[in-house]
Amino acid sequence: MNHGExxxxxxxxxLSIEGCSPDIIRCLYRFMLRLRRCQEALIKEYYPADEMxxxxxxxxxxxxxxxxxxxxxxxxxxxxxxxxxxGYYLAKGGSMNALFAEIYGRATGANGGIAGSQDxxxxxxxxxxxxxxxxxxxxxxxxxLGFQTKALRSVAVTAFxxxxxxxxxxxxxxxxxxxxxxxxxxxxxxxxxxxxxxxxKRQGKENISERVQSxxxxxxxxxGNDVALLYSVFSNAIEEAxxxxxxxxxxxxxxxxxxxxxxxxxxxxxYRSVAEREFWKKNCPIALLEKQMVGQNLMDSKIKEKMxxxxxxxxxxxxxxxxxxxxxxxxxxxxxxxxxxTPQADRLLETIDSSFFDQNQKEAMPGPY
Amino acid sequence: xxxxxxxxxxxxxLYQAMELSSNVLVLGQLVDYQSGVFGxxxxxxxxxxxxxxxxxxxxxxxxxxxxIGLAMSGMRPVLVHQRVDFMMYSLDAIVNWLSLMRFKSNxxxxxxxxxxxxxxxxxxxxxQHSKSMHAWFAHLPGLRVAVPATAYDIKGLLLESIFGxxxxxxxxxxxxxxxxxxxxxxxxxxxxxxxxxxxxxxxxTIVAIGFMVPQALRAAEKLALEGIDAEVLDxxxxxxxxxxxxxxxVAKTGKLVVMDPAWKSIGMAAEVIALVSEKMGSNFxxxxxxxxxxxxxxxxSSALEVEYYPNETSIAxxxxxxxxx
Ligand SMILES: Cc1ncc(C[n+]2csc(CCOP(=O)(O)OP(=O)(O)O)c2C)c(N)n1
Numbered sequence: 001m002n003h004g005e006x007x008x009x010x011x012x013x014x015l016s017i018e019g020c021s022p023d024i025i026r027c028l029y030r031f032m033l034r035l036r037r038c039q040e041a042l043i044k045e046y047y048p049a050d051e052m053x054x055x056x057x058x059x060x061x062x063x064x065x066x067x068x069x070x071x072x073x074x075x076x077x078x079x080x081x082x083x084x085x086x087g088y089y090l091a092k093g094g095s096m097n098a099l100f101a102e103i104y105g106r107a108t109g110a111n112g113g114i115a116g117s118q119d120x121x122x123x124x125x126x127x128x129x130x131x132x133x134x135x136x137x138x139x140x141x142x143x144x145l146g147f148q149t150k151a152l153r154s155v156a157v158t159a160f161x162x163x164x165x166x167x168x169x170x171x172x173x174x175x176x177x178x179x180x181x182x183x184x185x186x187x188x189x190x191x192x193x194x195x196x197x198x199x200x201k202r203q204g205k206e207n208i209s210e211r212v213q214s215x216x217x218x219x220x221x222x223x224g225n226d227v228a229l230l231y232s233v234f235s236n237a238i239e240e241a242x243x244x245x246x247x248x249x250x251x252x253x254x255x256x257x258x259x260x261x262x263x264x265x266x267x268x269x270x271y272r273s274v275a276e277r278e279f280w281k282k283n284c285p286i287a288l289l290e291k292q293m294v295g296q297n298l299m300d301s302k303i304k305e306k307m308x309x310x311x312x313x314x315x316x317x318x319x320x321x322x323x324x325x326x327x328x329x330x331x332x333x334x335x336x337x338x339x340x341x342t343p344q345a346d347r348l349l350e351t352i353d354s355s356f357f358d359q360n361q362k363e364a365m366p367g368p369y
Numbered sequence: 370x371x372x373x374x375x376x377x378x379x380x381x382x383l384y385q386a387m388e389l390s391s392n393v394l395v396l397g398q399l400v401d402y403q404s405g406v407f408g409x410x411x412x413x414x415x416x417x418x419x420x421x422x423x424x425x426x427x428x429x430x431x432x433x434x435x436x437i438g439l440a441m442s443g444m445r446p447v448l449v450h451q452r453v454d455f456m457m458y459s460l461d462a463i464v465n466w467l468s469l470m471r472f473k474s475n476x477x478x479x480x481x482x483x484x485x486x487x488x489x490x491x492x493x494x495x496x497q498h499s500k501s502m503h504a505w506f507a508h509l510p511g512l513r514v515a516v517p518a519t520a521y522d523i524k525g526l527l528l529e530s531i532f533g534x535x536x537x538x539x540x541x542x543x544x545x546x547x548x549x550x551x552x553x554x555x556x557x558x559x560x561x562x563x564x565x566x567x568x569x570x571x572x573x574t575i576v577a578i579g580f581m582v583p584q585a586l587r588a589a590e591k592l593a594l595e596g597i598d599a600e601v602l603d604x605x606x607x608x609x610x611x612x613x614x615x616x617x618x619v620a621k622t623g624k625l626v627v628m629d630p631a632w633k634s635i636g637m638a639a640e641v642i643a644l645v646s647e648k649m650g651s652n653f654x655x656x657x658x659x660x661x662x663x664x665x666x667x668x669x670s671s672a673l674e675v676e677y678y679p680n681e682t683s684i685a686x687x688x689x690x691x692x693x694x
Pocket of ligand 1: 083084131132133160161162163164165191193194195256260
């Protein structure tokens with residue numbers, strides 16, 4: 001599968017909700033709709049309010065992957081995301097209030113306003129993100145190694161874009177996850193572009209999954225706007241990892257509708273074709289699911305209306321919360337950067353003083369190494 | 370207390386830390402072989418197994434990120450680099466993730482990652498096996514940096530770092546590995562930010578870092594025969610820096626020489642002099658001086674190595690010039 005081939009498909013009509021319970025389908029739908037409306041609301045409010053003063057990477061069009069993960073991870077599982085993280089943050093149970101407040105730079109934000117949109121990291125949720133590409137992919141390896149060492153049944157999931165696979169450390173991570181059979185699931189949302197540059201301009205061959213597979217990794221490539229399919233593929237991968245049967249790499253083909261960064265459009269730059277944009281809008285992850293739900297009487301205009309009212313209420317509350325929250329005030333730079341407590345050392349280590357040192361000793365002379 | 374070598378003290382610290390807590394892991398290239406990174410990890414694998422004494426691929430960048438992830442999942446990893454130079458591949462992990470996790474989590478998450486990195490010298494180590502870089506690391510907020518000179522200090526600082534809560538880089542000079550000092554058998558701590566006066570004196574303050582400590586003491590011993598009474602302050606850790614100890618000593622002597630085993634420009638020696646200037650203004654009786662390496666990469670040829678590293682004569686000359694200026 002690659003982006004060029006997908007465009008030839010026209011309309012995607014393989015989405016099937018047969019394998020999922022109506023409850024799960026409704027949750028997937030609601031999550032995507034909530035994420036979409038929340039992003040749209042932030043975009044609408046960005047310039048008029050002029051109070052969101054940090055780079056924000058919106059994820060309209062890419063709601064399916066976080067939606068599927070939102071139903072599959074428990075609190076003790078870790079989710080490590082890249083910069084386009086709002087969906088994943090919500091998937092791990094992050095509150096919309098704290099998300100908005102973080103973007104507004106307020107003390108009540110998910111990170112007290114210190115991280116901003118692209119670095120949200122909440123230890124209580126075991127959710128982490130960061131802007132440096134592929135950084136959190138590599139860190140996820142360590143989280144999974146920790147689980148394995150402690151023989152825990154927790155799983156680490158890391159979500160990132162195709163851009164991360166340009167980095168050398170990405171391939172180090174793939175190799176090591178296979179070598180150690182780590183409980184780790186890689187989710188690559190291939191939206192074709194790293195900022196404006198298409199994959200074909202950055203990599204010799206458009207076959208990320210194939211190359212990952214050659215490392216001995218279990219690999220799946222999927223149409224990433226089919227949320228039911230993602231749910232089932234993620235569910236299997238997470239289960240396998242949990243049972244100690246090793247890592248999996250999933251490449252989900254999808255598309256970002258909005259600009260790479262910020263609330264506007266960047267299509268005036270001409271880096272994406274009109275046909276391509278139309279293909280992906282036609283295959284909107286929410287619309288594809290909705291069509292199936294309507295067909296099976298799981299959705300009608302009344303249910304949808306009710307959902308929208310609830311979601312919009314939550315969004316309005318989040319704006320109000322963010323705008324009314326205080327800005328953080330500085331306590332002390334040092335304490336923000338260093339932990340001065342040493343509870344473990346206090347408990348385990350003795351204090352003995354000795355400063356005598358005889359300086360008249362020979363230096364160690366290294367041999368050939 | 371037992372008389373022990375620097376490398377044995379490291380080995381003992383690691384062994385005891387792993388015994389004290391199953392959260393402690395050692396990761397590094399070849400850590401599970403009998404040679405054990407110059408003896409510092411020898412025997413650990415026999416007791417703790419390969420899951421906790423983990424030979425890592427030659428992928429330093431990933432190794433550091435792995436350490437971060439381990440700490441995020443509740444572990445206390447110790448990463449080992451045979452040379453500081455090899456660790457340079459992991460700068461992104463150190464600069465963009467490790468040093469700032471506490472900050473960006475708004476003080477909620479600290480990462481107790483300990484990174485041991487060894488500096489080579491002699492036998493033609495050359496430009497890619499001999500760097501120290503400690504000032505780079507000390508420049509970063511959120512990291513602690515230790516440069517222990519004695520077997521006693523390395524054991525205590527290593528344990529303090531493993532069971533402390535901040536990410537720490539410990540720079541170990543290979544030349545010190547065979548030197549001994551009295552080392553308590555039990556697990557003990559040496560606190561960060563506490564320099565130690567190795568020799569009391571009243572004529573000049575010599576602030577020394579790591580591998581320069583024995584050289585400073587030898588110089589002081591030699592100069593004592595000429596009637597110069599030098600005080601030698603071993604910083605032990607450069608982040609945090611024991612500002613009080615430095616200023617107290619200079620307040621007494623009014624003369625300052627800083628010995629730093631690194632390039633002269635933009636380094637720790639400059640930092641110490643700047644600190645004293647800022648805090649104490651014109652209290653200097655004479656111009657302070659730095660004893661460092663030239664602003665050049667390290668040559669392999671022994672003929673040039675001799676020129677490159679300060680020696681007893683050149684060190685004594687600089688100290689004399691500060692005392693008698
Ligand atoms: C190491 C690094 N280099 C460059 C950047 C600048 N940058 C931010 S986002 C981005 C594109 C990322 O593309 P991708 O990984 O596919 O994710 P997407 O933005 O498409 O969701 C780039 C190059 C960065 N954040 N980190």
